Amino acid sequence: MPKMNRRDMLKMSGLAAGTLAIGSALPGCNSDDNQSHSDPTQKNSMLADLPPYYPGTETLGKDEMRITFMGTTPIAMISQAAVSVFVELGNGDCFSFDLGTGSMIKYWAMKVNMDKIYKVFIAHLHADHMGDIPFVYGFGPSYGRLWPMYIWGPTRSGLTYTDPDNNTRGPFNDGTADYCAALQQMLIWHNESQSFEPTSLKDYKLPDFDTTHSTLTDGYDFVVKELPWKNTGKDANGVPNGDNVAYDYNGAKITHFPAVHTRQGSISYKLEWNGLSMIYIGDTLPSQYVIDQALPGVDVLIHEIVMSAANWITKMGITTDKYSQTIVDAAVAQSQSVQDSSHTPQKAYGYILQQIKEKGVAPRLAVGTHFQATDDTIKTAMSDIRTWYPKGDVIIASDTMVVNVTRTGVKVRRGVVSNYQWPIQVPNVSETNTPKYWMTDPQTGKPTAAPQAQLDPDALENYVIDSSKYNAK
Ligand SMILES: [Zn+2]
Structure with a gap:
Protein backbone atom coordinates (compact mmCIF):
# COMPACT_ATOMS: atom_id res chain seq x y z
CA MET A 1 0.00 0.00 0.00
CA MET A 307 -15.90 -0.15 0.42
CA SER A 308 -15.60 -2.88 -2.23
CA ALA A 309 -16.45 -6.46 -1.25
CA ALA A 310 -12.82 -7.46 -1.94
CA ASN A 311 -11.50 -4.80 0.46
CA TRP A 312 -14.13 -5.72 3.04
CA ILE A 313 -13.16 -9.36 3.24
CA THR A 314 -9.45 -8.50 3.27
CA LYS A 315 -10.16 -6.40 6.36
CA MET A 316 -11.95 -9.41 7.82
CA GLY A 317 -8.70 -11.37 7.41
CA ILE A 318 -10.01 -13.62 4.65
CA THR A 319 -7.10 -13.70 2.22
CA THR A 320 -5.69 -16.33 -0.14
CA ASP A 321 -2.50 -16.73 1.91
CA LYS A 322 -4.64 -18.07 4.78
CA TYR A 323 -7.70 -19.55 3.05
CA SER A 324 -8.47 -21.44 -0.14
CA GLN A 325 -9.65 -19.56 -3.21
CA THR A 326 -13.05 -21.24 -2.76
CA ILE A 327 -13.46 -19.74 0.71
CA VAL A 328 -12.24 -16.32 -0.42
CA ASP A 329 -14.62 -16.38 -3.39
CA ALA A 330 -17.53 -17.37 -1.14
CA ALA A 331 -16.70 -14.53 1.27
CA VAL A 332 -16.54 -12.00 -1.56
CA ALA A 333 -19.86 -13.26 -2.93
CA GLN A 334 -21.52 -12.98 0.48
CA SER A 335 -20.15 -9.50 1.08
CA GLN A 336 -21.22 -8.47 -2.43
CA SER A 337 -24.76 -9.71 -1.81
CA VAL A 338 -25.01 -7.51 1.29
CA GLN A 339 -23.84 -4.51 -0.72
CA ASP A 340 -26.18 -5.27 -3.59
CA SER A 341 -29.22 -5.34 -1.31
CA SER A 342 -28.38 -2.51 0.99
CA VAL A 416 -10.09 16.21 21.83
CA VAL A 417 -11.34 13.64 24.30
CA SER A 418 -10.04 11.72 27.25
CA ASN A 419 -10.23 7.95 27.37
CA TYR A 420 -11.02 8.43 31.04
CA GLN A 421 -13.86 10.94 30.82
CA TRP A 422 -16.71 10.39 33.29
CA PRO A 423 -20.27 11.52 32.61
CA ILE A 424 -20.86 15.12 33.63
CA GLN A 425 -24.00 14.96 35.72
CA VAL A 426 -25.26 18.02 37.51
CA PRO A 427 -27.92 16.99 40.06
CA ASN A 428 -31.46 17.92 39.11
CA VAL A 429 -32.74 19.97 42.03
CA SER A 430 -36.32 20.20 40.74
CA GLU A 431 -38.92 18.51 42.90
CA THR A 432 -39.38 14.89 41.91
CA ASN A 433 -42.13 12.37 42.46
CA THR A 434 -41.55 9.75 45.12
CA PRO A 435 -39.65 6.76 43.78
CA LYS A 436 -41.12 3.30 44.21
CA TYR A 437 -38.60 2.04 46.72
CA TRP A 438 -38.12 4.49 49.57
CA MET A 439 -38.32 4.58 53.33
CA THR A 440 -38.44 7.14 56.09
CA ASP A 441 -34.99 7.99 57.39
CA PRO A 442 -35.14 7.33 61.14
CA GLN A 443 -32.69 10.22 61.81
CA THR A 444 -34.38 12.95 59.76
CA GLY A 445 -37.90 11.60 59.35
CA LYS A 446 -37.66 12.40 55.64
CA PRO A 447 -38.18 10.00 52.73
CA THR A 448 -34.95 8.56 51.44
CA ALA A 449 -34.04 6.28 48.54
CA ALA A 450 -34.02 2.66 49.63
CA PRO A 451 -32.50 0.26 47.09
CA GLN A 452 -32.43 -2.40 49.80
CA ALA A 453 -36.24 -2.34 49.91
CA GLN A 454 -36.01 -4.80 47.02
CA LEU A 455 -34.02 -7.36 49.01
CA ASP A 456 -35.75 -10.08 51.02
CA PRO A 457 -34.45 -9.61 54.59
CA ASP A 458 -34.41 -13.35 55.32
CA ALA A 459 -33.06 -14.70 52.06
CA LEU A 460 -30.57 -11.98 51.15
CA GLU A 461 -30.29 -8.96 53.37
CA ASN A 462 -29.31 -10.93 56.46
CA TYR A 463 -26.30 -12.24 54.56
CA VAL A 464 -24.84 -8.77 53.97
CA ILE A 465 -21.63 -8.31 55.95
CA ASP A 466 -22.03 -5.45 58.39
CA SER A 467 -19.80 -2.49 57.47
CA SER A 468 -18.56 -2.22 61.04
CA LYS A 469 -16.65 -5.45 60.43
CA TYR A 470 -14.58 -4.36 57.40
CA ASN A 471 -14.29 -0.81 58.66
CA ALA A 472 -12.79 -2.05 61.92
CA LYS A 473 -9.34 -1.28 60.55
ZN1 LIG B 1 -26.16 0.23 9.20
Whole structure:
Protein backbone atom coordinates (compact mmCIF):
# COMPACT_ATOMS: atom_id res chain seq x y z
CA MET A 1 0.00 0.00 0.00
CA PRO A 2 1.67 3.29 -1.04
CA LYS A 3 2.13 5.76 1.76
CA MET A 4 0.27 8.99 1.71
CA ASN A 5 1.32 11.99 3.68
CA ARG A 6 -1.12 14.13 5.60
CA ARG A 7 -0.95 17.02 3.19
CA ASP A 8 -1.91 14.73 0.28
CA MET A 9 -4.78 13.36 2.31
CA LEU A 10 -6.12 16.82 3.03
CA LYS A 11 -5.69 17.90 -0.57
CA MET A 12 -7.67 14.89 -1.64
CA SER A 13 -10.36 15.66 0.89
CA GLY A 14 -10.72 19.19 -0.44
CA LEU A 15 -10.13 20.57 3.04
CA ALA A 16 -6.53 21.61 2.64
CA ALA A 17 -7.10 25.27 3.40
CA GLY A 18 -6.43 26.56 6.86
CA THR A 19 -4.50 25.30 9.80
CA LEU A 20 -2.77 21.97 9.86
CA ALA A 21 -3.13 20.99 13.46
CA ILE A 22 -0.67 18.15 13.85
CA GLY A 23 -1.82 15.85 16.62
CA SER A 24 -1.46 17.44 20.02
CA ALA A 25 0.67 15.71 22.59
CA LEU A 26 -2.06 15.63 25.22
CA PRO A 27 -1.95 12.26 26.93
CA GLY A 28 -5.09 10.16 26.81
CA CYS A 29 -6.54 11.93 23.79
CA ASN A 30 -7.69 9.07 21.64
CA SER A 31 -7.88 11.11 18.46
CA ASP A 32 -4.10 11.14 18.54
CA ASP A 33 -3.08 7.93 20.25
CA ASN A 34 -2.62 5.87 17.11
CA GLN A 35 -0.96 8.45 14.95
CA SER A 36 2.58 7.33 15.64
CA HIS A 37 2.01 4.18 13.55
CA SER A 38 3.39 4.13 10.05
CA ASP A 39 0.90 1.43 9.04
CA PRO A 40 -1.95 3.11 7.10
CA THR A 41 -4.40 0.49 8.37
CA GLN A 42 -3.80 1.61 11.96
CA LYS A 43 -4.35 5.36 11.83
CA ASN A 44 -6.66 8.07 10.58
CA SER A 45 -4.66 11.09 9.42
CA MET A 46 -7.73 12.81 8.01
CA LEU A 47 -9.21 13.06 11.49
CA ALA A 48 -5.92 13.72 13.28
CA ASP A 49 -5.07 16.64 11.01
CA LEU A 50 -8.29 18.48 11.66
CA PRO A 51 -8.09 21.43 14.05
CA PRO A 52 -9.01 20.53 17.64
CA TYR A 53 -12.38 21.01 19.29
CA TYR A 54 -12.47 20.93 23.07
CA PRO A 55 -15.85 19.56 24.23
CA GLY A 56 -17.74 21.60 26.75
CA THR A 57 -15.80 24.81 26.14
CA GLU A 58 -17.91 26.52 23.47
CA THR A 59 -21.34 28.09 23.58
CA LEU A 60 -23.19 27.49 20.35
CA GLY A 61 -24.01 30.71 18.48
CA LYS A 62 -27.73 31.42 18.24
CA ASP A 63 -27.62 31.07 14.45
CA GLU A 64 -25.33 28.06 14.48
CA MET A 65 -25.80 24.30 13.98
CA ARG A 66 -23.31 21.83 15.43
CA ILE A 67 -23.16 18.25 14.19
CA THR A 68 -21.15 15.76 16.23
CA PHE A 69 -20.38 12.27 14.99
CA MET A 70 -20.79 9.92 17.95
CA GLY A 71 -20.61 6.70 15.92
CA THR A 72 -19.60 6.17 12.32
CA THR A 73 -19.38 2.47 11.43
CA PRO A 74 -21.62 -0.61 11.38
CA ILE A 75 -18.73 -2.55 12.93
CA ALA A 76 -18.09 -1.11 16.39
CA MET A 77 -14.39 -0.89 17.24
CA ILE A 78 -12.26 1.07 19.72
CA SER A 79 -11.82 3.95 17.28
CA GLN A 80 -15.39 4.02 15.94
CA ALA A 81 -18.73 3.12 17.51
CA ALA A 82 -21.83 2.10 15.57
CA VAL A 83 -23.69 4.99 14.04
CA SER A 84 -25.11 8.04 15.77
CA VAL A 85 -25.16 11.71 14.77
CA PHE A 86 -25.91 14.35 17.39
CA VAL A 87 -27.22 17.69 16.15
CA GLU A 88 -27.48 20.81 18.30
CA LEU A 89 -29.17 24.02 17.20
CA GLY A 90 -28.61 27.57 18.40
CA ASN A 91 -32.23 27.65 19.64
CA GLY A 92 -31.35 25.04 22.30
CA ASP A 93 -32.86 22.04 20.51
CA CYS A 94 -30.86 18.87 20.11
CA PHE A 95 -31.53 15.63 18.28
CA SER A 96 -29.91 12.24 17.91
CA PHE A 97 -30.08 10.47 14.57
CA ASP A 98 -29.64 6.77 15.36
CA LEU A 99 -28.06 5.41 18.52
CA GLY A 100 -25.89 2.48 17.51
CA THR A 101 -23.85 0.18 19.72
CA GLY A 102 -21.05 1.97 21.57
CA SER A 103 -22.13 5.46 20.61
CA MET A 104 -23.12 6.35 24.19
CA ILE A 105 -19.45 6.08 25.16
CA LYS A 106 -18.69 8.81 22.64
CA TYR A 107 -21.52 11.05 23.91
CA TRP A 108 -19.98 10.92 27.37
CA ALA A 109 -16.48 11.41 25.96
CA MET A 110 -17.78 14.51 24.16
CA LYS A 111 -19.34 15.69 27.45
CA VAL A 112 -22.93 15.23 26.33
CA ASN A 113 -25.03 13.78 29.14
CA MET A 114 -28.09 11.54 28.85
CA ASP A 115 -30.47 14.41 29.62
CA LYS A 116 -29.66 15.63 26.08
CA ILE A 117 -30.45 12.27 24.45
CA TYR A 118 -34.22 12.04 24.43
CA LYS A 119 -35.25 13.05 20.92
CA VAL A 120 -34.03 10.13 18.84
CA PHE A 121 -34.75 9.60 15.16
CA ILE A 122 -34.13 6.05 13.99
CA ALA A 123 -33.33 5.33 10.33
CA HIS A 124 -34.15 1.63 10.62
CA LEU A 125 -34.14 -1.11 13.21
CA HIS A 126 -30.78 -2.73 12.57
CA ALA A 127 -28.74 -3.01 15.75
CA ASP A 128 -25.91 -0.82 14.42
CA HIS A 129 -28.52 1.98 14.41
CA MET A 130 -30.38 1.29 17.65
CA GLY A 131 -28.14 -0.96 19.76
CA ASP A 132 -27.52 1.64 22.48
CA ILE A 133 -31.18 2.57 22.98
CA PRO A 134 -31.56 -0.06 25.75
CA PHE A 135 -28.66 1.48 27.69
CA VAL A 136 -29.72 5.11 27.19
CA TYR A 137 -33.36 4.30 27.97
CA GLY A 138 -32.53 2.11 30.97
CA PHE A 139 -30.02 4.43 32.61
CA GLY A 140 -31.52 7.74 31.42
CA PRO A 141 -33.37 8.42 34.69
CA SER A 142 -30.21 7.64 36.69
CA TYR A 143 -28.33 10.24 34.63
CA GLY A 144 -30.77 13.12 34.72
CA ARG A 145 -33.45 12.34 32.13
CA LEU A 146 -36.51 12.41 34.36
CA TRP A 147 -38.93 12.54 31.48
CA PRO A 148 -39.89 10.19 28.62
CA MET A 149 -37.66 9.13 25.80
CA TYR A 150 -39.13 10.31 22.49
CA ILE A 151 -38.48 8.03 19.57
CA TRP A 152 -39.26 8.66 15.93
CA GLY A 153 -38.85 5.81 13.47
CA PRO A 154 -40.42 3.82 10.64
CA THR A 155 -43.82 2.14 10.72
CA ARG A 156 -44.04 -1.64 10.29
CA SER A 157 -42.59 -3.04 7.08
CA GLY A 158 -45.96 -4.42 5.97
CA LEU A 159 -44.03 -7.29 4.46
CA THR A 160 -45.70 -10.66 3.79
CA TYR A 161 -44.07 -13.41 1.81
CA THR A 162 -44.32 -17.10 1.06
CA ASP A 163 -41.03 -18.97 1.25
CA PRO A 164 -39.99 -21.85 -1.06
CA ASP A 165 -41.41 -24.36 1.48
CA ASN A 166 -44.79 -22.68 1.14
CA ASN A 167 -44.75 -21.09 4.56
CA THR A 168 -46.39 -17.69 4.49
CA ARG A 169 -44.78 -15.21 6.85
CA GLY A 170 -45.94 -11.81 7.93
CA PRO A 171 -47.26 -9.27 8.30
CA PHE A 172 -44.66 -8.68 10.99
CA ASN A 173 -44.84 -6.67 14.20
CA ASP A 174 -41.60 -4.99 13.21
CA GLY A 175 -42.24 -1.26 13.53
CA THR A 176 -40.63 1.27 15.87
CA ALA A 177 -43.52 1.09 18.36
CA ASP A 178 -43.19 -2.72 18.45
CA TYR A 179 -39.48 -2.35 19.17
CA CYS A 180 -40.07 0.11 22.03
CA ALA A 181 -42.84 -1.99 23.59
CA ALA A 182 -40.66 -5.11 23.48
CA LEU A 183 -37.72 -3.18 24.93
CA GLN A 184 -39.86 -1.97 27.80
CA GLN A 185 -40.75 -5.59 28.57
CA MET A 186 -37.15 -6.68 28.29
CA LEU A 187 -36.00 -4.07 30.78
CA ILE A 188 -38.57 -4.67 33.54
CA TRP A 189 -35.92 -5.99 35.94
CA HIS A 190 -33.61 -3.09 35.16
CA ASN A 191 -36.23 -0.37 35.43
CA GLU A 192 -37.78 -1.72 38.62
CA SER A 193 -34.40 -2.23 40.27
CA GLN A 194 -33.39 1.36 39.51
CA SER A 195 -36.64 2.78 40.83
CA PHE A 196 -35.22 3.63 44.22
CA GLU A 197 -34.13 6.81 42.42
CA PRO A 198 -36.66 9.36 41.17
CA THR A 199 -37.80 8.76 37.60
CA SER A 200 -40.09 11.75 37.05
CA LEU A 201 -40.46 15.45 37.83
CA LYS A 202 -43.36 16.78 39.88
CA ASP A 203 -43.93 19.80 37.64
CA TYR A 204 -43.08 18.17 34.30
CA LYS A 205 -44.59 20.12 31.45
CA LEU A 206 -45.23 18.20 28.25
CA PRO A 207 -43.05 19.59 25.48
CA ASP A 208 -44.74 21.18 22.47
CA PHE A 209 -43.94 18.19 20.27
CA ASP A 210 -45.74 15.79 22.65
CA THR A 211 -49.27 16.49 21.48
CA THR A 212 -50.98 13.15 21.96
CA HIS A 213 -49.42 11.42 24.95
CA SER A 214 -50.40 13.58 27.88
CA THR A 215 -50.31 10.70 30.38
CA LEU A 216 -46.70 9.74 29.66
CA THR A 217 -44.39 11.73 31.89
CA ASP A 218 -42.01 9.18 33.42
CA GLY A 219 -38.38 8.51 32.54
CA TYR A 220 -39.33 4.91 31.82
CA ASP A 221 -42.02 5.91 29.33
CA PHE A 222 -41.43 5.81 25.61
CA VAL A 223 -43.34 8.23 23.43
CA VAL A 224 -43.18 6.82 19.92
CA LYS A 225 -44.04 8.66 16.76
CA GLU A 226 -44.10 6.25 13.85
CA LEU A 227 -43.32 7.63 10.43
CA PRO A 228 -44.94 5.98 7.37
CA TRP A 229 -41.82 4.82 5.60
CA LYS A 230 -43.25 5.16 2.08
CA ASN A 231 -44.07 8.83 2.40
CA THR A 232 -42.08 11.40 0.48
CA GLY A 233 -43.96 14.65 1.09
CA LYS A 234 -45.54 14.42 -2.35
CA ASP A 235 -48.60 12.65 -3.71
CA ALA A 236 -48.60 10.28 -6.70
CA ASN A 237 -48.70 13.28 -9.05
CA GLY A 238 -45.71 14.93 -7.42
CA VAL A 239 -47.80 17.56 -5.67
CA PRO A 240 -46.46 18.44 -2.19
CA ASN A 241 -48.75 17.13 0.55
CA GLY A 242 -46.60 17.38 3.67
CA ASP A 243 -47.11 13.72 4.58
CA ASN A 244 -43.49 13.27 5.65
CA VAL A 245 -43.13 15.75 8.48
CA ALA A 246 -41.67 14.10 11.58
CA TYR A 247 -41.08 17.20 13.69
CA ASP A 248 -41.97 20.87 13.20
CA TYR A 249 -41.50 22.95 16.34
CA ASN A 250 -39.56 25.94 17.49
CA GLY A 251 -38.41 26.70 13.94
CA ALA A 252 -36.85 23.27 13.42
CA LYS A 253 -38.39 20.96 10.83
CA ILE A 254 -37.45 17.33 10.33
CA THR A 255 -38.84 15.44 7.36
CA HIS A 256 -38.29 11.87 6.26
CA PHE A 257 -38.17 9.96 3.00
CA PRO A 258 -37.65 6.31 2.04
CA ALA A 259 -34.30 4.55 2.12
CA VAL A 260 -33.76 1.43 0.02
CA HIS A 261 -32.12 -0.88 2.50
CA THR A 262 -32.45 -4.67 2.92
CA ARG A 263 -36.12 -4.73 3.86
CA GLN A 264 -38.85 -2.20 3.40
CA GLY A 265 -39.23 0.03 6.42
CA SER A 266 -36.04 2.12 6.25
CA ILE A 267 -36.01 5.90 6.09
CA SER A 268 -33.68 8.88 5.93
CA TYR A 269 -34.04 12.35 7.45
CA LYS A 270 -33.67 15.99 6.54
CA LEU A 271 -33.38 18.71 9.18
CA GLU A 272 -34.02 22.36 8.30
CA TRP A 273 -33.62 25.25 10.69
CA ASN A 274 -32.79 28.93 10.43
CA GLY A 275 -31.89 28.67 6.74
CA LEU A 276 -29.51 25.78 7.44
CA SER A 277 -30.03 22.15 6.54
CA MET A 278 -28.64 18.68 7.07
CA ILE A 279 -29.55 15.37 5.46
CA TYR A 280 -28.82 12.10 7.22
CA ILE A 281 -28.86 8.93 5.13
CA GLY A 282 -28.66 5.88 7.40
CA ASP A 283 -28.18 3.05 4.91
CA THR A 284 -29.46 2.82 1.38
CA LEU A 285 -28.73 1.58 -2.09
CA PRO A 286 -27.74 4.51 -4.32
CA SER A 287 -31.06 6.29 -4.53
CA GLN A 288 -32.79 9.00 -6.52
CA TYR A 289 -34.55 10.01 -3.28
CA VAL A 290 -31.24 11.40 -2.03
CA ILE A 291 -30.66 13.49 -5.14
CA ASP A 292 -34.24 14.83 -5.07
CA GLN A 293 -34.01 15.80 -1.40
CA ALA A 294 -30.61 17.47 -1.79
CA LEU A 295 -31.35 19.34 -5.03
CA PRO A 296 -32.69 22.56 -3.57
CA GLY A 297 -29.32 22.79 -1.82
CA VAL A 298 -28.24 21.29 1.46
CA ASP A 299 -25.49 22.46 3.79
CA VAL A 300 -24.31 19.08 5.05
CA LEU A 301 -25.12 15.79 3.31
CA ILE A 302 -24.26 12.82 5.52
CA HIS A 303 -24.41 9.62 3.52
CA GLU A 304 -23.34 6.05 4.16
CA ILE A 305 -20.69 4.53 1.92
CA VAL A 306 -19.29 1.03 1.66
CA MET A 307 -15.90 -0.15 0.42
CA SER A 308 -15.60 -2.88 -2.23
CA ALA A 309 -16.45 -6.46 -1.25
CA ALA A 310 -12.82 -7.46 -1.94
CA ASN A 311 -11.50 -4.80 0.46
CA TRP A 312 -14.13 -5.72 3.04
CA ILE A 313 -13.16 -9.36 3.24
CA THR A 314 -9.45 -8.50 3.27
CA LYS A 315 -10.16 -6.40 6.36
CA MET A 316 -11.95 -9.41 7.82
CA GLY A 317 -8.70 -11.37 7.41
CA ILE A 318 -10.01 -13.62 4.65
CA THR A 319 -7.10 -13.70 2.22
CA THR A 320 -5.69 -16.33 -0.14
CA ASP A 321 -2.50 -16.73 1.91
CA LYS A 322 -4.64 -18.07 4.78
CA TYR A 323 -7.70 -19.55 3.05
CA SER A 324 -8.47 -21.44 -0.14
CA GLN A 325 -9.65 -19.56 -3.21
CA THR A 326 -13.05 -21.24 -2.76
CA ILE A 327 -13.46 -19.74 0.71
CA VAL A 328 -12.24 -16.32 -0.42
CA ASP A 329 -14.62 -16.38 -3.39
CA ALA A 330 -17.53 -17.37 -1.14
CA ALA A 331 -16.70 -14.53 1.27
CA VAL A 332 -16.54 -12.00 -1.56
CA ALA A 333 -19.86 -13.26 -2.93
CA GLN A 334 -21.52 -12.98 0.48
CA SER A 335 -20.15 -9.50 1.08
CA GLN A 336 -21.22 -8.47 -2.43
CA SER A 337 -24.76 -9.71 -1.81
CA VAL A 338 -25.01 -7.51 1.29
CA GLN A 339 -23.84 -4.51 -0.72
CA ASP A 340 -26.18 -5.27 -3.59
CA SER A 341 -29.22 -5.34 -1.31
CA SER A 342 -28.38 -2.51 0.99
CA HIS A 343 -25.51 -0.09 0.51
CA THR A 344 -23.95 2.70 -1.52
CA PRO A 345 -20.53 1.98 -3.05
CA GLN A 346 -17.97 4.77 -2.81
CA LYS A 347 -18.10 5.54 -6.52
CA ALA A 348 -21.89 5.76 -6.41
CA TYR A 349 -21.65 8.45 -3.72
CA GLY A 350 -19.38 10.44 -6.04
CA TYR A 351 -21.93 10.01 -8.83
CA ILE A 352 -24.78 11.17 -6.55
CA LEU A 353 -22.79 14.26 -5.51
CA GLN A 354 -22.03 15.10 -9.12
CA GLN A 355 -25.72 14.71 -10.06
CA ILE A 356 -26.74 17.03 -7.24
CA LYS A 357 -24.16 19.57 -8.35
CA GLU A 358 -25.14 19.42 -12.01
CA LYS A 359 -28.87 19.63 -11.40
CA GLY A 360 -28.90 21.97 -8.42
CA VAL A 361 -26.37 23.15 -5.90
CA ALA A 362 -23.58 20.99 -4.50
CA PRO A 363 -23.73 20.37 -0.75
CA ARG A 364 -21.46 22.73 1.18
CA LEU A 365 -19.99 19.67 2.87
CA ALA A 366 -20.45 16.05 1.84
CA VAL A 367 -19.72 13.47 4.53
CA GLY A 368 -19.18 9.76 3.96
CA THR A 369 -20.00 7.72 7.04
CA HIS A 370 -20.96 4.19 8.17
CA PHE A 371 -17.41 3.49 7.04
CA GLN A 372 -14.31 2.05 8.70
CA ALA A 373 -12.03 5.07 8.42
CA THR A 374 -8.27 4.51 8.28
CA ASP A 375 -5.66 5.99 5.94
CA ASP A 376 -5.84 3.05 3.53
CA THR A 377 -9.64 2.88 3.30
CA ILE A 378 -10.02 6.67 3.18
CA LYS A 379 -7.57 6.83 0.31
CA THR A 380 -9.56 4.42 -1.86
CA ALA A 381 -12.89 5.99 -0.83
CA MET A 382 -11.75 9.49 -1.75
CA SER A 383 -10.27 8.27 -4.99
CA ASP A 384 -13.58 6.61 -5.96
CA ILE A 385 -15.66 9.62 -4.92
CA ARG A 386 -13.37 11.99 -6.83
CA THR A 387 -13.81 9.91 -10.00
CA TRP A 388 -17.22 11.54 -10.35
CA TYR A 389 -16.93 14.54 -8.05
CA PRO A 390 -13.50 16.08 -8.49
CA LYS A 391 -14.19 19.27 -6.56
CA GLY A 392 -16.28 20.21 -3.59
CA ASP A 393 -15.66 19.57 0.08
CA VAL A 394 -15.85 15.90 1.06
CA ILE A 395 -14.78 14.30 4.30
CA ILE A 396 -14.96 10.80 5.73
CA ALA A 397 -16.51 10.80 9.18
CA SER A 398 -14.95 9.37 12.27
CA ASP A 399 -16.08 9.48 15.88
CA THR A 400 -15.71 12.84 17.67
CA MET A 401 -15.67 14.75 14.37
CA VAL A 402 -17.53 18.04 14.84
CA VAL A 403 -19.04 20.19 12.10
CA ASN A 404 -20.14 23.74 12.90
CA VAL A 405 -22.47 25.24 10.31
CA THR A 406 -23.43 28.89 9.90
CA ARG A 407 -24.60 30.78 6.84
CA THR A 408 -21.07 32.02 6.29
CA GLY A 409 -19.01 28.92 6.93
CA VAL A 410 -18.69 25.20 7.59
CA LYS A 411 -15.97 24.29 10.07
CA VAL A 412 -14.77 20.70 10.60
CA ARG A 413 -12.79 19.73 13.70
CA ARG A 414 -11.84 16.70 15.74
CA GLY A 415 -12.92 16.36 19.34
CA VAL A 416 -10.09 16.21 21.83
CA VAL A 417 -11.34 13.64 24.30
CA SER A 418 -10.04 11.72 27.25
CA ASN A 419 -10.23 7.95 27.37
CA TYR A 420 -11.02 8.43 31.04
CA GLN A 421 -13.86 10.94 30.82
CA TRP A 422 -16.71 10.39 33.29
CA PRO A 423 -20.27 11.52 32.61
CA ILE A 424 -20.86 15.12 33.63
CA GLN A 425 -24.00 14.96 35.72
CA VAL A 426 -25.26 18.02 37.51
CA PRO A 427 -27.92 16.99 40.06
CA ASN A 428 -31.46 17.92 39.11
CA VAL A 429 -32.74 19.97 42.03
CA SER A 430 -36.32 20.20 40.74
CA GLU A 431 -38.92 18.51 42.90
CA THR A 432 -39.38 14.89 41.91
CA ASN A 433 -42.13 12.37 42.46
CA THR A 434 -41.55 9.75 45.12
CA PRO A 435 -39.65 6.76 43.78
CA LYS A 436 -41.12 3.30 44.21
CA TYR A 437 -38.60 2.04 46.72
CA TRP A 438 -38.12 4.49 49.57
CA MET A 439 -38.32 4.58 53.33
CA THR A 440 -38.44 7.14 56.09
CA ASP A 441 -34.99 7.99 57.39
CA PRO A 442 -35.14 7.33 61.14
CA GLN A 443 -32.69 10.22 61.81
CA THR A 444 -34.38 12.95 59.76
CA GLY A 445 -37.90 11.60 59.35
CA LYS A 446 -37.66 12.40 55.64
CA PRO A 447 -38.18 10.00 52.73
CA THR A 448 -34.95 8.56 51.44
CA ALA A 449 -34.04 6.28 48.54
CA ALA A 450 -34.02 2.66 49.63
CA PRO A 451 -32.50 0.26 47.09
CA GLN A 452 -32.43 -2.40 49.80
CA ALA A 453 -36.24 -2.34 49.91
CA GLN A 454 -36.01 -4.80 47.02
CA LEU A 455 -34.02 -7.36 49.01
CA ASP A 456 -35.75 -10.08 51.02
CA PRO A 457 -34.45 -9.61 54.59
CA ASP A 458 -34.41 -13.35 55.32
CA ALA A 459 -33.06 -14.70 52.06
CA LEU A 460 -30.57 -11.98 51.15
CA GLU A 461 -30.29 -8.96 53.37
CA ASN A 462 -29.31 -10.93 56.46
CA TYR A 463 -26.30 -12.24 54.56
CA VAL A 464 -24.84 -8.77 53.97
CA ILE A 465 -21.63 -8.31 55.95
CA ASP A 466 -22.03 -5.45 58.39
CA SER A 467 -19.80 -2.49 57.47
CA SER A 468 -18.56 -2.22 61.04
CA LYS A 469 -16.65 -5.45 60.43
CA TYR A 470 -14.58 -4.36 57.40
CA ASN A 471 -14.29 -0.81 58.66
CA ALA A 472 -12.79 -2.05 61.92
CA LYS A 473 -9.34 -1.28 60.55
ZN1 LIG B 1 -26.16 0.23 9.20
